[in-house]
Amino acid sequence: MMPRDLLERLTGLLGPAAVLAEGPDLEPYAVDWRKLFPGKPACVVRPSSAEQVAGIVRICREAGAAIVPQGGNTGLAGGAVPDASGTQVVLSLNRMAAIRNVDPVGLTLEAEAGCILKVAQDAAAAAGRLLPISLAAEGSATIGGVVAANAGGVNVLRYGMTRSLVLGLEVVLPDGTIANGLRRLRKDNAGYDWKQLFIGSEGTLGIVTAAILRLLPRPKHSVTALLSVVDPAAALRLLELAQDELGDQISAFELISATSMQLVAKHAGLKTPIAEGEWFVLIEAASSLAGLREAAEAMLGMAFEREIALDGVIAESGAQAAQLWALREHVTESEAREGKSVKHDVSVPLTEVPRFLHEAGEALAAGAPGTRVNAFGHLGDGNIHYNVLVDHGHDPNVVNRIVHDMVAAFGGSISAEHGIGQYRVGELARYRASTEMELARRLKRALDPESLLNPGKVLLP
Amino acid sequence: MMPRDLLERLTGLLGPAAVLAEGPDLEPYAVDWRKLFPGKPACVVRPSSAEQVAGIVRICREAGAAIVPQGGNTGLAGGAVPDASGTQVVLSLNRMAAIRNVDPVGLTLEAEAGCILKVAQDAAAAAGRLLPISLAAEGSATIGGVVAANAGGVNVLRYGMTRSLVLGLEVVLPDGTIANGLRRLRKDNAGYDWKQLFIGSEGTLGIVTAAILRLLPRPKHSVTALLSVVDPAAALRLLELAQDELGDQISAFELISATSMQLVAKHAGLKTPIAEGEWFVLIEAASSLAGLREAAEAMLGMAFEREIALDGVIAESGAQAAQLWALREHVTESEAREGKSVKHDVSVPLTEVPRFLHEAGEALAAGAPGTRVNAFGHLGDGNIHYNVLVDHGHDPNVVNRIVHDMVAAFGGSISAEHGIGQYRVGELARYRASTEMELARRLKRALDPESLLNPGKVLLP
Numbered sequence: 001m002m003p004r005d006l007l008e009r010l011t012g013l014l015g016p017a018a019v020l021a022e023g024p025d026l027e028p029y030a031v032d033w034r035k036l037f038p039g040k041p042a043c044v045v046r047p048s049s050a051e052q053v054a055g056i057v058r059i060c061r062e063a064g065a066a067i068v069p070q071g072g073n074t075g076l077a078g079g080a081v082p083d084a085s086g087t088q089v090v091l092s093l094n095r096m097a098a099i100r101n102v103d104p105v106g107l108t109l110e111a112e113a114g115c116i117l118k119v120a121q122d123a124a125a126a127a128g129r130l131l132p133i134s135l136a137a138e139g140s141a142t143i144g145g146v147v148a149a150n151a152g153g154v155n156v157l158r159y160g161m162t163r164s165l166v167l168g169l170e171v172v173l174p175d176g177t178i179a180n181g182l183r184r185l186r187k188d189n190a191g192y193d194w195k196q197l198f199i200g201s202e203g204t205l206g207i208v209t210a211a212i213l214r215l216l217p218r219p220k221h222s223v224t225a226l227l228s229v230v231d232p233a234a235a236l237r238l239l240e241l242a243q244d245e246l247g248d249q250i251s252a253f254e255l256i257s258a259t260s261m262q263l264v265a266k267h268a269g270l271k272t273p274i275a276e277g278e279w280f281v282l283i284e285a286a287s288s289l290a291g292l293r294e295a296a297e298a299m300l301g302m303a304f305e306r307e308i309a310l311d312g313v314i315a316e317s318g319a320q321a322a323q324l325w326a327l328r329e330h331v332t333e334s335e336a337r338e339g340k341s342v343k344h345d346v347s348v349p350l351t352e353v354p355r356f357l358h359e360a361g362e363a364l365a366a367g368a369p370g371t372r373v374n375a376f377g378h379l380g381d382g383n384i385h386y387n388v389l390v391d392h393g394h395d396p397n398v399v400n401r402i403v404h405d406m407v408a409a410f411g412g413s414i415s416a417e418h419g420i421g422q423y424r425v426g427e428l429a430r431y432r433a434s435t436e437m438e439l440a441r442r443l444k445r446a447l448d449p450e451s452l453l454n455p456g457k458v459l460l461p
Numbered sequence: 462m463m464p465r466d467l468l469e470r471l472t473g474l475l476g477p478a479a480v481l482a483e484g485p486d487l488e489p490y491a492v493d494w495r496k497l498f499p500g501k502p503a504c505v506v507r508p509s510s511a512e513q514v515a516g517i518v519r520i521c522r523e524a525g526a527a528i529v530p531q532g533g534n535t536g537l538a539g540g541a542v543p544d545a546s547g548t549q550v551v552l553s554l555n556r557m558a559a560i561r562n563v564d565p566v567g568l569t570l571e572a573e574a575g576c577i578l579k580v581a582q583d584a585a586a587a588a589g590r591l592l593p594i595s596l597a598a599e600g601s602a603t604i605g606g607v608v609a610a611n612a613g614g615v616n617v618l619r620y621g622m623t624r625s626l627v628l629g630l631e632v633v634l635p636d637g638t639i640a641n642g643l644r645r646l647r648k649d650n651a652g653y654d655w656k657q658l659f660i661g662s663e664g665t666l667g668i669v670t671a672a673i674l675r676l677l678p679r680p681k682h683s684v685t686a687l688l689s690v691v692d693p694a695a696a697l698r699l700l701e702l703a704q705d706e707l708g709d710q711i712s713a714f715e716l717i718s719a720t721s722m723q724l725v726a727k728h729a730g731l732k733t734p735i736a737e738g739e740w741f742v743l744i745e746a747a748s749s750l751a752g753l754r755e756a757a758e759a760m761l762g763m764a765f766e767r768e769i770a771l772d773g774v775i776a777e778s779g780a781q782a783a784q785l786w787a788l789r790e791h792v793t794e795s796e797a798r799e800g801k802s803v804k805h806d807v808s809v810p811l812t813e814v815p816r817f818l819h820e821a822g823e824a825l826a827a828g829a830p831g832t833r834v835n836a837f838g839h840l841g842d843g844n845i846h847y848n849v850l851v852d853h854g855h856d857p858n859v860v861n862r863i864v865h866d867m868v869a870a871f872g873g874s875i876s877a878e879h880g881i882g883q884y885r886v887g888e889l890a891r892y893r894a895s896t897e898m899e900l901a902r903r904l905k906r907a908l909d910p911e912s913l914l915n916p917g918k919v920l921l922p
Contacts, residue, residue, distance in 0.1 A: 105701045106811035106843065128705070150650055161648065163657075164625050179896050184810040186842040187622060188874040189611055189661055191881055191889050191919060192901045196624075196657035200650055217708040240566045244589070247678040247749025248709075288708025291752030349645040350567035381647040382567065413649040420652055428652050435640050440653045446907030458652060 006063040010045055010089075013055045018095070020044040029070060029090045030081065037078035037422060041068070041090040048095045050170055050178050050209040057207070057452070058176035060089055066455050067091050069203035071113065071145025074137035076345070077421025079202040079457050080145065093144045096209065101184075102127045107215040108167060108184050113144025113208050120213070129215040132159035132251075136329070144208040150200030152417030154284075157380035158251040159216065161417070162199065168212035169195040174205070174448035184212055197443065202419055203454040205447045219249075219286035223296040224321035227303065227312035228277025232354035235281050235379055237308045239350075242283060245299040249292065252284040253380030255353075260331045260376045267334035270327055275311035281379070282328050284321075331376050335387055341374065342388045342399040346407045347416035350382035360386065360406045367402045368394055383416040404431060420458045429460055467524040471506055471550075474516045479556070481505040490531060490551045491542065498539035498883060502529070502551040509556045511631055511639050511670040518668070518913070519637035521550055527916050528552050530664035532574065532606025535598035537806070538882025540663040540918050541606065549916075554605045557670065562645075563588045568676040569628060569645050574605025574669050581674070590676040593620035593712075597790070605669040611661030613878030618841035619712040620677065622878070623660065629673035630656040635666070635909035645673055658904065663880055664915045666908045680710075680747035684757040685782035688764065688773035689738025693815035696742050696840055698769045700811075703744060706760040710753065713745040714841030716814075721792045721837045728795035731788055736772035742840070743789050745782075792837050796848055802835065803849045803860040807868045808877035811843035821847065821867045828863045829855055844877040865892065881919045890921055 011019045020026055021043040031038045042065065047053045060067050066088045070080040082088035096112040099120060103109070104127040111120050117138040124131040133146060135153035145151075147169065151162045159165065168182040181195045198206045229235050235255055242250055258278050264270050272280065285292060296314060303309035315321035335341055348356045357375060364371050372389040388399045404414050408431050420428050429437060437459075444451070444459055451461060472480045481487055482504040492499045503526065508514045521528050527549045531541040543549035557573040560581060564570070565588040572581050578599040585592040594607060596614035606612075608630065612623045620626065629643040642656045659667045690696050696716055703711055719739050725731050733741065746753060757775060764770035776782035796802055809817045818836060825832050833850040849860045865875050869892050881889050890898060898920075905912070905920055912922060 103810070103812055105697055105704075107704070108810070150654070152648055152650070156648060160625060161650075163654070164621060173900070177896050177899075179900055180894065181897065183872060183874065185808045185872075185874050185877070186811065187613055187617060187808045187839070187844045187877040189613070189622075189878050189880045190874045190876040190885070191893060191897070192666075192904060193611070193624070193657070193661050194897065194900050194904065196654070196660075197904075199657075200654050205653075217704040219708055236566055243566075243568070243678040245749065247680055249749065287748075287750060288706065288710065289748060289750045289752045289756050291750045295750050347646045347648045349564075349569075350647065351564055378648070383648045411644060411646075413644065413646050413651045415651040416646070416648040417650050419650045424651070432652060433641065435638050436642065436652070436655065438638075439634070439640055439655050442907050443653060443655065443658075443904075446903050 003063060006059065006065055007043060009059045010043065010056065013059065014045060014047060014052060018046045018048070029073065029092060032078050032081050033074055034076065037081050038084065039082035040084050040086040041082045042087050044090040044092055046092050046095045050172060053091065053172045053207055053209050054176050054178050056091060057172055057174065061176060061450065061452055065089050066452055068454050069093065069148070069207045071142035071148070072116065072137065072140040074141045075145065075149060075421060076418040077423040079149065079419055079421030083456060091207065093142060093209070099123050104129050106184065108212055109215055110182065110210065110212045111143045112210050113142060115143045117141045117143060117146055124215050125218070128218055130218040131213060131215055133162055133165060143211050147199055147208050147211050148201065148203050149419050152383070154252050154378070156378060157253055158248060165214045166195065166199055166211055167214050169198060169208055170210040171195070171198050171206040171208055174452045182210060182212055202421060202458050204444065204458050205453065207453070217288060220288050221290060221292045222284065222286035223293050224315040224324050225283045225296060225300060225312060226272065226274055226324045227281045227283070227309040228274055229279050229281060229309055231278060232357050234308050235279055236351065236354060238281055238303055239380060241303060241308060242299060245295055246285045249285045249287040250283065250380065251286050252282065254282040254328050254377065255379035256280040256282065256328060256331065256376045257374065259372060259374050261327065263334040263338050263374065264327055264330045267337040268330040270330055272327060274313050277310045282324060335374050335389070338389060340390050342390055342396045344386040344403045345416050345418040346386055346403070346412055346414060347381065347383045348407060348410040348412035352410050353379060353382055353384065356406065356410050360403055363402050363406055364388060364399065368399050370394065371399060422457055425456065425458060425460055464524060467520065467526055468504060470520045471504065471517065474520065475506060475508060475513060479507045479509070490534065490553060493539050493542050494535055495537065498542050499545065500543040501545050501547040502543045503548050505551040505553055507553050507556045511633060514552065514633045514668055514670050515637050515639050517552060518633055518635065522637060522911065522913055526550050527913055529915050530554065530609065530668045532603035532609070533577065533598065533601040535602045536606065536610060536882060537879040538884035540610065540880055540882030544917060552668065554603060554670070560584050565590050567645065569673055570676055571643065571645070571671065571673045572604045573671050574603060576604045578602045578604060578607055585676050586679070589679055591679040592674060592676055594623055594626060604672050608660055608669050608672050609662065609664050610880050613844070615713050615839070617839060618714055619709060626675045627656065627660055627672055628675050630659060630669055631671040632656070632659050632667040632669055635913050643671060643673055663882060663919050665905065665919045666914065668914070678749060681749050682751060682753045683745065683747035684754050685776040685785050686744045686757060686761060686773060687733065687735055687785045688742045688770040689735055690740050690742060690770055692739060693818050695769050696740055697812065697815060699742055699764055700841060702764060702769060703760060706756055707746045710746045710748040711744065711841065712747050713743065715743040715789050715838065716840035717741040717743065717789060717792065717837045718835065720833060720835050722788065724795040724799050724835065725788055725791045728798040729791040731791055733788060735774050738771045743785060796835050796850070799850060801851050803851055803857045805847040805864045806877050806879040807847055807864070807873055807875060808842065808844045809868060809871040809873035813871050814840060814843055814845065817867065817871050821864055824863050824867055825849060825860065829860050831855065832860060883918055886917065886919060886921055
């Protein structure tokens with residue numbers, strides 16, 4: 001139960017409209033969108049400024065109430081929802097949604113934490129520039145959430161994770177002070193770059209209230225190609241060729257298994273326009289320079305000549321490119337329609353992907369017979385969404401253990417882009433070296449000794 | 462004086478050849494290369510493995526002896542040399558110089574901390590790939606130093622600071638444990654990205670012993686152009702045009718003042734091949750795509766047509782490109798030959814550079830009459846080396862105060878790429894907000910409560 005005086009103090013600070021305490025009002029904030037982690041907030045507070053966020057933190061701290069920061073609530077690891085105790089205060093940033101500044105020459109965009117990613121993308125586009133963070137949830141995800149999660153997405157190969165696009169941050173610390181690092185600078189080596197600590201820490205060390213992001217020139221030309229290959233090793237050879245011929249103009253290099261394509265055909269009614277292979281690769285490249293298409297066509301020619309690719313097509317129009325992307329984008333939904341699956345968001349050293357896929361497949365066939373692997377993802381980053389279709393006879397924990405043990409054996413990561421949240425918090429403790437875990441706990445203790453912020457996420461107490 | 466038992470224990474761990482304790486042996490390690498910060502080491506230890514580094518840390522910790530990590534000793538802020546007390550142990554990484562792995566498909570390079578940057582660049586080139594960290598000291602600077610300093614250089618505009626190229630780190634912590642984050646992964650959102658804390662912290666939080674760096678495809682084509690413009694505002698308009706026409710293929714956009722060019726003509730005998738302007742811009746772009754040169758020529762045409770540029774030339778050959786670069790590269794040396802100067806490595810929001818240059822010039826004319834400004838640098842990053850030529854009548858501190866006050870007024874940084882070291886440690890405390898300084902101290906205390914590592918650098922005790 002919510003202590004009455006805490007509610008009164010929060011209402012006194014924010015006004016009654018910004019404090020939600022009734023059951024139905026709380027529902028949208030209580031559970032993640034995949035409905036895996038149903039929680040129960042003590043209340044939801046909706047501040048409109050960093051100063052109000054700081055005030056909330058101070059009040060909650062005095063009351064000993066934990067705070068769960070929440071943005072668009074689109075996370076995949078349950079990192080932004082409260083536990084079921086009914087004692088945690090959800091701090092929603094969604095009223096702090098302003099875009100403060102777009103600078104098309106200095107290539108910066110400043111936005112408040114609650115600004116929807118898509119809105120920020122559009123603001124950059126309106127200024128003729130590109131905010132390259134792009135992911136499925138971009139219509140709901142917020143800048144603060146994207147920063148707190150160090151979001152990935154389809155453009156990481158070229159532009160890096162969100163971290164590489166953050167120039168400045170404003171963060172409310174667990175002691176209720178505001179650390180203002182909103183510097184619009186592309187280079188700043190004056191002292192510790194403390195903002196790095198908050199990027200990707202999922203709201204466990206501080207609450208991001210505003211960010212300055214780096215923009216990029218907007219490429220004028222783009223090319224999208226779909227190719228089929230005989231196996232993941234051939235896909236890697238194709239990546240090497242693409243890197244040689246198109247350089248860093250490649251913005252996406254996605255691997256899609258035949259299983260994924262079959263699911264998409266079955267449930268979304270979408271068919272590949274090329275001859276079947278065991279694996280497919282979707283390549284996108286973009287450039288300010290004309291000559292991109294010629295280079296891509298030449299690359300395709302080489303891929304056939306060297307027998308790297310079995311078949312392939314380059315989109316002739318934006319509409320065709322969208323059709324090719326639709327194949328990739330419908331994989332997750334088609335998988336859900338097929339049935340139950342155990343999902344993994346893993347990365348291994350890029351050149352190990354073929355061997356990983358082979359050995360993980362063998363291990364599942366031996367340890368969880370009857371499961372089917374639906375593997376797809378960002379091969380260019382070594383990041384595979386290695387999902388395993390199961391039926392009622394399969395124990396998800398067994399499947400999970402087999403896959404993550406294999407990831408660990410390959411020196412990989414059990415969360416390439418989705419984060420840890422509460423979903424993988426036990427897994428992280430299991431697989432990460434104790435030295436690293438102790439270092440993480442030391443940082444948590446230094447910034448949040450009372451474990452006020454998002455307790456139980458990323459790190460176990 | 463060096464306590465005898467400490468020396469004995471270090472010698473016992475490392476063997477006598479790896480411990481230098483005699484005056485002449487210590488000299489190369491005692492002072493920075495600009496000879497601004499003469500120090501006196503208790504001894505110099507030269508470990509050959511991370512385990513030895515950890516052993517040294519544990520021994521020094523028990524003896525209460527401070528450790529100063531040192532790489533190529535090419536830093537510009539005195540961050541890698543000991544104080545004059547004769548009690549600090551210099552830990553040189555220069556025997557740990559191996560390149561462990563180059564992966565041209567996965568685009569990674571793993572090297573030990575003491576590996577010379579140029580050696581790593583060459584190893585990447587031999588594999589057909591690019592390690593884009595490039596700076597004047599690359600023939601002596603080490604990977605560990607470059608990481609610890611978050612080095613900048615001439616390619617930051619396109620490829621980012623060193624931070625954006627670090628995929629994995631191994632760090633020896635002040636408690637003598639080894640944190641091994643040498644993961645060859647391009648994406649890893651599993652837990653806090655603790656390595657970020659050590660990048661750019663100048664050896665005050667941990668000792669970098671090895672790193673995995675990200676490589677890039679090696680562009681096949683490049684183009685170098687020198688243009689003259691009437692003022693820095695025109696240079697900015699040129700940057701906007703270049704971003705529109707060449708996109709992210711621009712790898713350098715350097716501003717050079719007429720004063721700088723005159724110094725280069727006077728002392729290095731190098732003349733610009735184009736008509737004089739008040740300011741010059743050196744642009745380099747590189748791409749895997751043909752068509753780069755045509756795009757650059759078209760851009761130059763537009764720059765003349767729109768009266769952004771006064772004159773300009775595109776290099777016809779690699780030799781001509783090198784001649785254009787030589788103009789830029791001889792600025793620092795020519796300045797030194799001209800006489801005494803007060804140097805500043807500052808950044809301001811990119812679009813504020815023209816106003817900053819104007820107002821700083823005015824402030825110096827008023828507050829330090831007779832000084833001459835030699836401004837040049839990485840305009841594409843908003844980073845200006847704002848050096849002020851002085852004579853005996855000028856107080857360097859007054860000049861420094863005027864420039865840094867102006868930087869602060871523009872929301873800039875007093876160290877864009879050179880770091881803080883001991884050189885700017887007082888300045889940082891003066892200009893950075895107390896909230897940020899307290900946060901930095903909290904991190905230092907959490908990791909190095911006894912201030913064992915590089916005390917007096919970055920943060921005052």
